[in-house]
Amino acid sequence: MLAPYAVRVEDSRGRRYPEPDHAYRNPFVRDRDRVIHARAFRRLENKTQVFTRRLSDHFRTRLTHTLEVTQISRTVAHALGLNADLVEALALVHDIGHPPFGHAGERALDIAMQAHGLRFDHNLHALRIVEDFEQRYPAFPGLNLTFEVREGIVKHSRDYSSRDHSELAEYLLEQRPPLEAQLIDLTDEISYSTADLDDGYESKLVSLEEIRAGAPVFNRYFEEVEAKYPFAEKKLKFNEALKCVLNRLVTDLIESTRASVIAAGVTSLEEVRHHSARLAGFSPEGEADRRSLKQFLTANLYNSATLEPEKELATRVVSSLFDHFLHYPDAMPRNHSAKAEEGAEPVPRIVCDYLAGMTDGYILAQYEKFFG
Numbered sequence: 001m002l003a004p005y006a007v008r009v010e011d012s013r014g015r016r017y018p019e020p021d022h023a024y025r026n027p028f029v030r031d032r033d034r035v036i037h038a039r040a041f042r043r044l045e046n047k048t049q050v051f052t053r054r055l056s057d058h059f060r061t062r063l064t065h066t067l068e069v070t071q072i073s074r075t076v077a078h079a080l081g082l083n084a085d086l087v088e089a090l091a092l093v094h095d096i097g098h099p100p101f102g103h104a105g106e107r108a109l110d111i112a113m114q115a116h117g118l119r120f121d122h123n124l125h126a127l128r129i130v131e132d133f134e135q136r137y138p139a140f141p142g143l144n145l146t147f148e149v150r151e152g153i154v155k156h157s158r159d160y161s162s163r164d165h166s167e168l169a170e171y172l173l174e175q176r177p178p179l180e181a182q183l184i185d186l187t188d189e190i191s192y193s194t195a196d197l198d199d200g201y202e203s204k205l206v207s208l209e210e211i212r213a214g215a216p217v218f219n220r221y222f223e224e225v226e227a228k229y230p231f232a233e234k235k236l237k238f239n240e241a242l243k244c245v246l247n248r249l250v251t252d253l254i255e256s257t258r259a260s261v262i263a264a265g266v267t268s269l270e271e272v273r274h275h276s277a278r279l280a281g282f283s284p285e286g287e288a289d290r291r292s293l294k295q296f297l298t299a300n301l302y303n304s305a306t307l308e309p310e311k312e313l314a315t316r317v318v319s320s321l322f323d324h325f326l327h328y329p330d331a332m333p334r335n336h337s338a339k340a341e342e343g344a345e346p347v348p349r350i351v352c353d354y355l356a357g358m359t360d361g362y363i364l365a366q367y368e369k370f371f372g
Contacts, residue, residue, distance in 0.1 A: 003081030004267050007178045011269075013147035016131075017140040027146050028085035034143045035093045038136075040129045044095065046359035048102040048310075050196050050302070059199045062102075066095050068195060072187040072250060077180065079254045080261075086180045089145075090152040094184050097126030097153075099356040100363045101314035103302075108318035109352055116348040124168075125356055126153050133357070152181035157188075175273040179257070182280035186253055193293050194246045200301040201238060208238060214296040217289040218245055245293070252286030259283075317367045318355060324370055325351040331370070 002008060009026045022030055035041055044063035060068070070091035077087040099105040099122070109120040127150060131142040154160065154168055155177040162173045176182070197218070200206045212219040221244035225237050232240075260279045266272055272279060282290055301307075325332050329340035329347055336354045340347050355363065 005269055005272050007083045007086050007180050015144045015146055017144050028089050031145045031149045032089040038134050040096050043359050046361055047100050048360055060195050062095050069188050069191045072191055076183050076254055082180050089149050090184050097122040100358050100360045104311040104314035105318055108315045112319055112322040113352055120352055156181045157185040176275055179280055182278050190249045196297055205304050205306055206300050215293050252282050256283040322351055
């Protein structure tokens, strides 16, 4: 049973290139399947989330992170009566535009592009992937996803203005995205905040004592766990407390979003789209917990001196290869160098597209090939 404000598949605005209905899969399920079978999705397995495999091969990659976001998102969608098929497709595709080396690689690409008056935006790059770069069908370019999935790729984490992005005009930039898209950025943060805390503790970059002192929401639950399981191993106590943090944030997101919808008097998708603000979000208490956890991770993990060598390597590799291919576009594979010859797009954009599609291992191999 869908809530009255949920996206109904029968009301979908459809695909750019019309296709006949499938016998037993609705359009959003087909979109989910197309994402899973995409090469760009498979490459997420070998793209850094936060930790490279130098520290351990147990840590999250972009792919495992994506799967965790999907699990959390489906839980929230079911609880709110949203379209879980659409939510699953959006969760699976939400990180498909990320380059190698995590956020360090993304920053390096964006800096390189700014020197040419351009930018790198992983959401817009994801749209280019599903609209153009994935070539799997003779009838049309890209994956030919439904409008709702493409709109969610663009708008799930931020609003774009039609003044600055006229090329996105078809995605109703003056309107809010459906709740199915609104929740993705929030479940994404719940997922990476708890997962990064787990990986940070496992890597020994942060100690249990530091976490308890710096993350009040974690410490509250750890005290409860310690009282309940006084003789359990420390790691198991940590796991149990972290599970409670995850449950607390997910529950708060569900209950707060439901309360916001009721308070706004929203009873249809159109009312969600035309509301003055996004409706998905945390309560003030939940937002305080989210913010304090992120602040702890930023200060003690993301900016850790131990991770600086990885960031420096990412910057050096990305910037060096960007400059190399910019001056020698013929060194790229033929499908990219041909675009440079045709002049259909600026060469920096073509180089950026090529580098963003690489895995960590492949970009390091290219760096070694050209620079030793």
